[in-house]
Amino acid sequence: MNGLEDLPAWAALLVAFLLLLGSGLTLLGTIGLARFKTFYERVHAPTLGTTGGAGAILIASMLFFSVLQSRPVLHEVLITVFVVVTTPVTLMLLARAAIYRDRTEGTGGASGLPGDEGVNDGEHTGRE
Amino acid sequence: MSRFLPYPLLTASLLVMWLLLNSVSLGHILLGSIIAIAASWAMAALQPDKPRIRNWHLIPVLIGKVLVDIFRSNVAVSGLILKGDRARRTPGFVVIPLTLRDRTALAILACIITATPGTAWVEYHADNGRLLIHVLDLVDRDAWIELIQTRYERLLREIFE
Amino acid sequence: MSTTILIWSLMASQLMLVAAMACSAYRILTGPRAQDRVLGVDALYVCGMLLLLTFGIRSGSTIYFEAALIIALLGFVSTAALAKFLMRGEVIE
Numbered sequence: 001m002n003g004l005e006d007l008p009a010w011a012a013l014l015v016a017f018l019l020l021l022g023s024g025l026t027l028l029g030t031i032g033l034a035r036f037k038t039f040y041e042r043v044h045a046p047t048l049g050t051t052g053g054a055g056a057i058l059i060a061s062m063l064f065f066s067v068l069q070s071r072p073v074l075h076e077v078l079i080t081v082f083v084v085v086t087t088p089v090t091l092m093l094l095a096r097a098a099i100y101r102d103r104t105e106g107t108g109g110a111s112g113l114p115g116d117e118g119v120n121d122g123e124h125t126g127r128e
Numbered sequence: 129m130s131r132f133l134p135y136p137l138l139t140a141s142l143l144v145m146w147l148l149l150n151s152v153s154l155g156h157i158l159l160g161s162i163i164a165i166a167a168s169w170a171m172a173a174l175q176p177d178k179p180r181i182r183n184w185h186l187i188p189v190l191i192g193k194v195l196v197d198i199f200r201s202n203v204a205v206s207g208l209i210l211k212g213d214r215a216r217r218t219p220g221f222v223v224i225p226l227t228l229r230d231r232t233a234l235a236i237l238a239c240i241i242t243a244t245p246g247t248a249w250v251e252y253h254a255d256n257g258r259l260l261i262h263v264l265d266l267v268d269r270d271a272w273i274e275l276i277q278t279r280y281e282r283l284l285r286e287i288f289e
Numbered sequence: 290m291s292t293t294i295l296i297w298s299l300m301a302s303q304l305m306l307v308a309a310m311a312c313s314a315y316r317i318l319t320g321p322r323a324q325d326r327v328l329g330v331d332a333l334y335v336c337g338m339l340l341l342l343t344f345g346i347r348s349g350s351t352i353y354f355e356a357a358l359i360i361a362l363l364g365f366v367s368t369a370a371l372a373k374f375l376m377r378g379e380v381i382e
Contacts, residue, residue: 013291015346
């Protein structure tokens, strides 16, 4: 335990609170991932961990190192920006892949998948 | 200016990233500037669409709105997960007609919608401007259409168009 | 006093993150379809990245930050490639 003792009390309590909040949100998100019934509901679950959870833990990390080294340590902002920008991209790609697969197999899913209006506009039909 | 720095925003953010990863000193500022300018020249060779931002002063408003929404929907979705199967959830798809056409603005809207827990961007048809999103707790279909159109689309149009 | 609270909450949040990784691993193993497994991989690497950050706070060294950044980068690329693969059946076209 190097450094943890040097932290002033207010910072230690704030870091502890943010850590618990962030990891709790992440855990809730993955519990949702494990419990939801259909794929389209599950897509919503990881965003809980990547927005609230990652945000709280990264702020905790920034606060901890800034107070400890008594200078602003802001490089965690990079991870924040990166996670915020990339997670929507992957989830969007996954949702599109899922709806494409569901439509080509005609299963439709359990939640009233809308019809393929405008899908056959040449975007996906290039390979056939 | 435009020949030497084709993408000033990209160059500036690359320099900031370099300084965050290393320490702030004269040498790192010089090295980071060289790398950032070289990278923006490489980017210019790819010739991407250049986003035109009309109203800079509205960007903090947008960021503030997004942060508030992310916080609120974090609370809402964790409540839904905690209640589990006892709560009556009605997940469903919503088709939203959009008048927004700017590609950068659409990309930002996609990131906002997907990053907010509880809504996910599924599909967008460029030819008829219809957007398909999935909502975790769909109570009122028209309220969601209204929300996306008034809360985000209008603001993004003011910023980009 | 506050140090004890910080140490215990570090321990608790690490345990919660490990439980979160277990939930994602459950989703990877059970499926039922390929896109569910990819979604599980996505959640798993985010949890692993956050776990590394808590290790960094615990040991007081910033070296874990670089590892977390690399996990975030590689995780994004791999999930994007897998999603692309699900859609078209090949990654590079």
